[in-house]
Amino acid sequence: MTACNGNQQNEHDDHDHDHHEEMEARDGHDHSQMEENYNEKKEEESMHAQHESIRDNFSHQGIIILDDTYQTGVAAKFQLKEVVSAYLEMKNALVNDNIAETDKAAVKMAQKAEAVDGSLFKEEGEGAWQQHALLYSDKLAEMRHVDGLDEKRSYFSHISEIMYCTVKSFDLAEDIELYATYCPMAFDEKGAYWIAETKEISNPYFGSKMLKCGKVKEVL
Template identity: 35%
Template sequence: MKKVRLTTILVIVFISLTAISCKNAKKENTHNDATHSEMNPDKMNKSKDKMDSNTQNSDAQKVLADYMALKNALVETDKDKATKAGQKLMNTLSKFDASSYTAEQQKELKDIIADAKEHAEHIGRSAMDHQREHFKVLSKDIIDMVLITGTKDTLYQQFCPMYDNNKGGAWLSMNKEIRNPYYGSKMLKCGKVQREIN
């Protein structure tokens, strides 16, 4: 009987801490949004290793557009839409032309694209939970790609600390406002902006 009570208390404490964590993350995110443009400590410095955003490869732009469509489908918890978006992204990744990049960048992009294609393919034929698992790794690939290709638009790398048994999961968005693709409407606003990429 004591074990049951202790387990119940632990569960209640965990749920309370989880709710507080998301609420605090939301407050912190709101505070960051207000001061972000003034201080902007997370804003990335221009790197000589990536292309100027004005000359960003159009293939990279297409990949980002398809990635955003997939992310939005996961936010909506729409399995069919996510399946189609995953298949479209896989096709776009297959056509990615890295010839305008340096030899070192081409090698890195080849590895990134190969891994991203594999995860997009799985998303194109999996259940929602598995789609989200593959989206976590796919997001890392797309973030790595953008760090090489640059971006013509400001992107926001966002993070949910609770996803994957509190290991967390990152994703890219074109808006500062949090729309969580890992939980959809269950915890739509749980997360924070980690940095701006532009």
């Protein structure tokens, strides 16, 4: 009887031990899942705060950025995306430290912006695009009239701010991947943004000197 009771007790102890391990494993899994969910939530909150910070920063500079995305027609969206495409060509020319190609892309971007049919926009969309178009015209003209890469890059930073507001206001990243990317070292560590078509960092403010300096701050 003693042996039998002893075996029963051992079996009971083993069962308790297994149950305890199972509870620990489950609790550990639950804790890991909770921690993962918490980290994801904090990351989303951080990204949202960054988005608001970028938006507020540019809107405080007087650039119109619509709170509600303006839904353009097919023709207007095509024309706006042509402006974005020319901007990306200019960005890539600066990445490659190529002044001639930068100027060529700046001329093309100015032409594409001027070719956008303003009559295709109504109400708040019309006001936003009229302002953006005027800003593009001014900054691109000024950019073409300076000689050095550093000076051109300074104007490019302003054009990039306008481009961010254009992309966000008219939902131009709907079927193309665009990223708001930030270099903290640009312009004596004042920092500057640019819009890129890839997550891979190719810095237009430093080119070959510091090609990989930067971080994606927002998926547009």
